[in-house]
Amino acid sequence: MKRKTISKKMQIAILNRDHWHCRYCLNPVFFGPTLKLLHKISPGHSYYHPNGKQGQMIRLFFYRWASVDHVVPFSKGGPDSMDNFVTACWECNMKLNDKEHNQGKPKLNEIPPELIDLNWDGFSSIYPTLPKAESGWLKQLEGIK
Numbered sequence: 001m002k003r004k005t006i007s008k009k010m011q012i013a014i015l016n017r018d019h020w021h022c023r024y025c026l027n028p029v030f031f032g033p034t035l036k037l038l039h040k041i042s043p044g045h046s047y048y049h050p051n052g053k054q055g056q057m058i059r060l061f062f063y064r065w066a067s068v069d070h071v072v073p074f075s076k077g078g079p080d081s082m083d084n085f086v087t088a089c090w091e092c093n094m095k096l097n098d099k100e101h102n103q104g105k106p107k108l109n110e111i112p113p114e115l116i117d118l119n120w121d122g123f124s125s126i127y128p129t130l131p132k133a134e135s136g137w138l139k140q141l142e143g144i145k
């Protein structure tokens with residue numbers, strides 16, 4: 001899997017725009033850095049695994065780990081712009097990487113109003129309240145209620 005690093009600022013902007021739901025399967029996603037800190041606070045409950053190994057994190061967090069996906073792949077000339085990025089859960093992200101990126105790619109969904117109304121935040125608003133929160137993320141999460 002080759003991809004450029006997307007800035008924290010852009011990742012948060014994309015996840016917020018998509019209301020913390022996967023644009024392919026419409027499942028809610030979780031903010032990885034919060035899961036990492038929860039694991040530090042309370043280790044041994046499979047909130048997180050450093051290698052992200054299947055079977056060593058609970059399925060919910062493993063499959064719904066928030067990621068950001070290029071709609072048009074970078075290798076096919078897709079730009080690193082907000083318009084070309086969507087929120088993807090890790091399960092969909094893995095499916096997309098299994099094959100040629102745009103072969104059998106699932107349909108992109110808009111987030112329906114009833115999901116927006118839930119005001120789900122992927123646990124991102126918890127992040128600043130946790131010990132050892134990283135300043136790089138804190139800076140980007142400021143302003144999230």
Ligand SMILES: [Zn+2]
Nearest residue numbers: 022025089092
């Ligand atoms: Zn998904």
